[in-house]
Amino acid sequence: MVDNILRREALELVGTTPSGVPVCIVSCTMVWLRLTLRRNTGLRQGGQSSVSVEENKALVRRFLEEQVKGNLDVIDEQLSPDFVDRSLLPGQGPTREEFKRTVAEILDAFSIINFTIEEQIAEGDTVVTKYSERSVIRGEFGGLPPTGTVEHFEGIYIHRISDGKITEEWSQANTLHTTLERLEQEMRDRERVEQELRVAQRIQHALLPNNVPELEGWGIAHHYRPAREVGGDFYDFLNLNERHVGLIIGDVSGKGIPAALVMACTQSVLRAVAQRSGILPGKTLEEANEVLYTYLPPNMFATCFYAVLDSTDGRLRYANAGHNLPCCWHEGIATELRARGMPLGLMSGMGYEEKERNLAPGDGVLLYSDGLVEAHSPRREMFGFPHVQRYVRAQSEGATLINSLLSELEQFTGEDWEQEDDITLLTLQKYRS
Numbered sequence: 001m002v003d004n005i006l007r008r009e010a011l012e013l014v015g016t017t018p019s020g021v022p023v024c025i026v027s028c029t030m031v032w033l034r035l036t037l038r039r040n041t042g043l044r045q046g047g048q049s050s051v052s053v054e055e056n057k058a059l060v061r062r063f064l065e066e067q068v069k070g071n072l073d074v075i076d077e078q079l080s081p082d083f084v085d086r087s088l089l090p091g092q093g094p095t096r097e098e099f100k101r102t103v104a105e106i107l108d109a110f111s112i113i114n115f116t117i118e119e120q121i122a123e124g125d126t127v128v129t130k131y132s133e134r135s136v137i138r139g140e141f142g143g144l145p146p147t148g149t150v151e152h153f154e155g156i157y158i159h160r161i162s163d164g165k166i167t168e169e170w171s172q173a174n175t176l177h178t179t180l181e182r183l184e185q186e187m188r189d190r191e192r193v194e195q196e197l198r199v200a201q202r203i204q205h206a207l208l209p210n211n212v213p214e215l216e217g218w219g220i221a222h223h224y225r226p227a228r229e230v231g232g233d234f235y236d237f238l239n240l241n242e243r244h245v246g247l248i249i250g251d252v253s254g255k256g257i258p259a260a261l262v263m264a265c266t267q268s269v270l271r272a273v274a275q276r277s278g279i280l281p282g283k284t285l286e287e288a289n290e291v292l293y294t295y296l297p298p299n300m301f302a303t304c305f306y307a308v309l310d311s312t313d314g315r316l317r318y319a320n321a322g323h324n325l326p327c328c329w330h331e332g333i334a335t336e337l338r339a340r341g342m343p344l345g346l347m348s349g350m351g352y353e354e355k356e357r358n359l360a361p362g363d364g365v366l367l368y369s370d371g372l373v374e375a376h377s378p379r380r381e382m383f384g385f386p387h388v389q390r391y392v393r394a395q396s397e398g399a400t401l402i403n404s405l406l407s408e409l410e411q412f413t414g415e416d417w418e419q420e421d422d423i424t425l426l427t428l429q430k431y432r433s
Helices: 004-015 021-046 053-068 073-078 096-109 175-207 256-277 281-295 386-393 398-413
Strands: 079-085 108-125 126-137 150-162 165-173 218-225 233-239 242-252 302-310 314-322 328-329 334-338 354-358 364-368 422-429
Touching: 053 073, 053 126, 053 150, 073 079, 073 096, 073 302, 079 096, 096 108, 108 256, 150 175, 150 398, 165 386, 175 256, 218 398, 233 256, 233 422, 242 364, 256 281, 256 364, 281 302, 281 314, 281 354, 328 386, 334 386, 364 386, 386 398, 398 422
Parallel strands: 079 165
Antiparallel strands: 108 126, 126 150, 150 165, 218 422, 233 242, 242 302, 302 314, 314 354, 328 334, 328 364, 364 422
16 A cells, blocks of 8 residues: 555656656656555664654755755765765766766856755655755756756656665766757758858859860869868969969868858959959959058958960969968979069058969979878878979879879878878979960
């Protein structure tokens, strides 16, 4: 009879809650509760209890409320030396000291706004407590990130008491339910971000030219590999007129979505200005800089090398806005194409030095971004310009040069290399007749 009454009381106590706690709690705890109460009923009939049921309930109430206040001394005061925690978190031990450490970690992670004991039932040496709690997650704990949000938890504690000391504790709460809800939300947010990144990637790739200009007697090759879904590197080919073709390579400071947005802006400005300025690379960069200085966010800028090729006589006129120096090859000798100029968008009123180079049959130029030369080996050695120069001297064809550099980069960085920056390569070569 007593067993049945207590079972009904326990079921009512942990019954239904707005968050769906009951099924979890009843299934995990009521089997033990029935066995315990049945055993306690027998003991009560055959023996005497030195502590009343109401005293046990008061002891548990004080134990829980003092913990919430941050008074961890109550653990040493009210737990027996051989206390056993029956509801362990991952990595937690069952002893009193481990229990105290876990409670301290919980209090560090959660700012408890409100803790309410909804109801208690007790029989013999066992006390069951139903509670509700509102807390702010201010630190990471059990997979919950420090969101700063207010969370509502509900659950029960079951304590066994002997001679005024708590000897065992079982606990169950809807923290798993809350964690799953948060994980589901995080998955939805992540899927949304990934979808937006895929769209941004398609848009960015659409901005970059897929086809290279077809010039009689000339070869152009390129390779583009962003470090993330979207990147800050860009390149372009501009058909200025029947004789002249513009070649652009650039790199925006930063990575990811911000760099991609600035990259799109920079490329659009360069296209518009280059068409108006005709064949003058220095003037193109000067005008583009004024526009970008006005509209780029603070501390963001773009490096850029812009060259205009006269495909009839092989003259290459170029200007550089702080970009990596291109490497030109001629008869097995590799030299740099130097021209002074500040990155675009940093300062107003900048001038850009303009130079030219005549490309003879067999000559060529390699344009590249810093993702190539600043790649690191497992020993943190940098790939560097000497690697580039060595391969430029040894190659006689632009497409072959790109493949050789990428193969050498793969061997240099190793199989486990995580690409650090966008890599863009572009070659221009005048064929031998």
